[in-house]
Amino acid sequence: MGVPLAATADGLPHVQLPPSSGSARLALRDVLRTIIDTTPVFVSFSGGRDSSAVLAVATSVAREHGRPLPVPITYRYPGNAEANEDEWQELVLRHLGVTERVVVTITGQQRLLSENAQESMARRGLVWPPSLNLQHEMFDRVRGGVLLTGEGGDEMFIGRRSAPVARLRRTIQRKQRPRLRVVSDAARALLPRGRQVRTEVEETWARVAPWLRGPAREQFIEAIAEDFVEPLRWDRSIRRTIRRPLARAIYHNMDLVARDYDIRLVHPLLAPEFVSAWIDEGGRWGFTGRTAAMRHAFADVLPEPILGRSTKSFFNAARMGPFERSFARQWSGTGLDLEHVDAELLREAWLNEDFIGRSDSALMAAWMASEGLPLDGPAR
DSSP: OOOOOOSSTTTTOOOOOOOOOOOOHHHHHHHHHHTTTTEEEEEESSHHHHHHHHHHHHHHHHHHHOOOOEEEEEEOOOOOOOOOOHHHHHHHHHTTOOOOEEEEEEESTTTTHEEEEHHHHHOOOSSSSSSGGGGGHHHHHHSSSSEETTTTHHHHOOOOHHHHHHHHHHHTTOOOOOOHHHHHHHHHHHSSSSSHHHHHHHHHHHHHOBBBOOOHHHHHHHHHHHHHOOOEEEEEEHOOOOOOOOHHHHHHHHHHHHHHHTTEOOOOHHHOOHHHHHHHHHHHOOOSSHHHHHHHHHTTTTTTHHOOOOOOOOOGGGTOOOOHHHHHHHSSSSSSSSSTTTTTHHHHHHHHHSGGGGGGGHHHHHHHTTTOTHHHHSSS
């Protein structure tokens, strides 16, 4: 496979941002303009805001230049109401006038120990994020093509630490009297964040990863807290976010797995040209939240319900099936260091009716150990 899959960002190149060329939207169009001459071009499209934005701008650019429209490819999960995004997808496609699409129906292929996942683990080892073991159904259908994604949308558009300050500034600029809550939120945002973030991470991960214990738990919390601390200024926060080791390792691994299928994987919202222009456009304080950022960037190409969408779909029910639950019940504790993991709490997480997604890598590692497979993959 060439460059190995990364467990950390050690040794991976840092993101280098060019000088801003002006409008973020024009920068995004320029990025996509260089891609649409390649065929076929697909868009990994869920109906969420980020993939909808990429599809909308790519479609607009293709029409403007007389090129074939990019083809959205979507997963469909029959019988899984929490993962159903059909209405959102149809809303966007109607708005854009896009009629050609590829629909991949998922009935069990994305379970954590499915045949696809087992084959991927045997070939690549314990891949992180574990969802990369579950993308065969999509990647197999776009072999040899370009696949655009909405990855990076969270990094670019999500409400940041500066958002309360931006809300207060907007209120004052409108010559309105700010409510007490707006003022107090802005004041809280100005406070040093280090200890507060540490406390928030401890509380959150006590709920979603209760099986970690001892030094492993402490190291994990420290690493997550360090990753989550952000500067107050919006522009500096965005710069830091795209250089986070966590994100760099994820996108490095995504690209490598896609190459196995001869796919050119492109994340337009992470293109340095777009990021640089977006930072310049948002300036010191940025936007009041995700919806405001989306409206600023995409109000002319997406319907308002998508721009203001606050719901998310959940796919945990698609990850566990009879085989996974049977394995969890019979698991003897092999494959994981029980000095750092409480085996029974982990088993409870696997068997919980509301499967805890943060336990998926542990399940895969346990299964690989039971099969005698090395976690770092076969020797190269």
